[in-house]
Amino acid sequence: MALRNIVLEGDEILNKRAREVTVINDRILITLDDMLETMRENNGLGIAAPQVGILRRMFIVEVDDQLIEIINPEIVETRGEQQVEEGCLSVPGLVGTVERPEYVKMTGLNRKGEKIEIEGTGLLAVALSHEYDHLEGILFTQKATEIRDAFVEEDIEE
Helix, strand or coil: CCCCCCCCCCHHHHHHEEEEECCCCCHHHHHHHHHHHHHHHCCCCEEEHHHHHHCCEEEEEEEEEEEECCCCEEEEEEEEEEEEEECCCCCEEEEEEECCCEEEHHHHHHHCCCCCEEEEEEHHHHHHHHHHHHHHCCCCCCCCCCCCCCCCCCCCCC
């Protein structure tokens, strides 16, 4: 495994729709392994292939010790909504409030090429939706309200 450079906002790859993975080969598997190491090194909850410069439809999410790798994901169902504060490895230093579904169901492939179905609520639904947006060329800043500096502490009333 190797650390990859994270592509930052302003790079046009982040605004393009990622292409389907047609063959799961060693190159794809190494990329997934590298993405996991890069995500963990940068304290992320998820990372999509375009964030490491690979315009392919795959991402990783790790929430509550549940690791999900999904290739060619498709959202098949969403329900509800929640307002959440999000950040992004490709937009360091900023957070914003984004409306996301409370529940998400996705289908796709695992690293063995087997069809999988993932369901998530709460934070997992947020992470799945956020990473899926990366595959569509959408950054959270395009959906967010109240974008602000992540490192400014708000005044606390005593």
